[in-house]
Amino acid sequence: MGKQMTEMLKGTLEGIVLAFLTGNPAYGYEITTWLRSQGFTDIAEGTVYALLVRIEKNGLVDVEKRPSEKGPPRKVYSLNSDGEKYLEEFWTTWGFLAERLESLRTEGK
Amino acid sequence: MGKQMTEMLKGTLEGIVLAFLTGNPAYGYEITTWLRSQGFTDIAEGTVYALLVRIEKNGLVDVEKRPSEKGPPRKVYSLNSDGEKYLEEFWTTWGFLAERLESLRTEGK
DNA sequence: ACCGGTACATAGTAGCGCTGAGTAGTGACG
DNA sequence: CGTCACTACTCAGCGCTACTATGTACCGGT
Structure with missing residues (x-):
């Protein structure tokens, strides 16, 4: 992966995963x-x-172990209320950053 | 600063500064x-x-030392052609990420 | 003489994503 | 029955970037 993308994912990947988990419990794979x-x-x-x-350690998700038809048991993650709160803050932070960058891209400076 | 912002800035702060430098040489302070x-x-x-x-070490900017009216001499940075190329890649990477996140935020998933 | 603003620099720390490897269970194919 | 492919999770060690904390140095005003 590009080095730029790698660095940019720091801080955002977490939000992406939490957003995916919203009302959509899922396991790692x-x-x-x-x-x-x-x-x-x-x-x-x-x-x-x-x-x-x-x-999980930060208490943003609940975990449930479920047997899998294929392979080892799955750890199914679902967003809890702390996770939702955290995700909201994430969107706020992201929104600010995206707005700043968008205006930089279009206005030139 | 929020921990989220700190992490999110990784990879983007560089682009922000380079974008600011576009046609706008400036010094650190x-x-x-x-x-x-x-x-x-x-x-x-x-x-x-x-x-x-x-x-500077990565060769994205040119540097010129100029005396300041106040305090020590300034190091004025200006974007060079390598920097412009790098900035373009940055916008591409950013654009992809922003698009993905925007659709996550609105579509839900 | 002192203080506040200007201007640059650096050593050490912490967090996050990547690399590379390992462990294990299942099913299909020859 | 051995091996391959897919599923599923774990861990040690590394590199990069932003933060903390501190230091140097020049200037003008009081």
Whole structure:
């Protein structure tokens, strides 16, 4: 993946995953393949799992273990109320940044 | 500054500064105060100087030393052709990310 | 002589994504 | 039955970037 994209994902990937999880519980492997289908083709598996561990530790998601038809049991993540709050803040932060950058791109400066 | 903003700035701050430099040579202190005026109130001076050292080392900017009326001489940075190329890539990367996030925010998923 | 504003610099820290490897369960194919 | 492919998760170590904290130095006003 481009170095620029790698750096830009820092801080945003978490929001992307939380947004995906909104009303849509999912497990790691599923999230990884979804991300790839969204154009983030080079997201490393390890990155997603590490992120999930982090947001679980930070109490933004609830976890439920479910047996899988194929392979080892799945850990299904769902956004909880703290996660929703956090996601809201994320959108606020993102909105500010996106607005600043958009005006930089169009106005020139 | 919020932790979210700190992480989100990784990868984007560089683009913001390069965009500011487009047709608008500036020195470190000036860039810092401009950033703060743009709402990035808590940008640390050290962050900007470190970034400038980096983009200079990467050959994205030309540097010229000019005496200042006040204080030590200024190091004035201006975007060169490599920097312009890099900035274009930045906008492409940013555009992709912004589009993905925008559709996540509105469509829900 | 002192203070506040201007201007630059750097060593150390922390967070996040990537690399690369490993562990394990399932089903299909020869 | 062995091996391959897919599913699913885990972990150690690395690189990059922003922050913290501190220091240097020049100038004008009081």
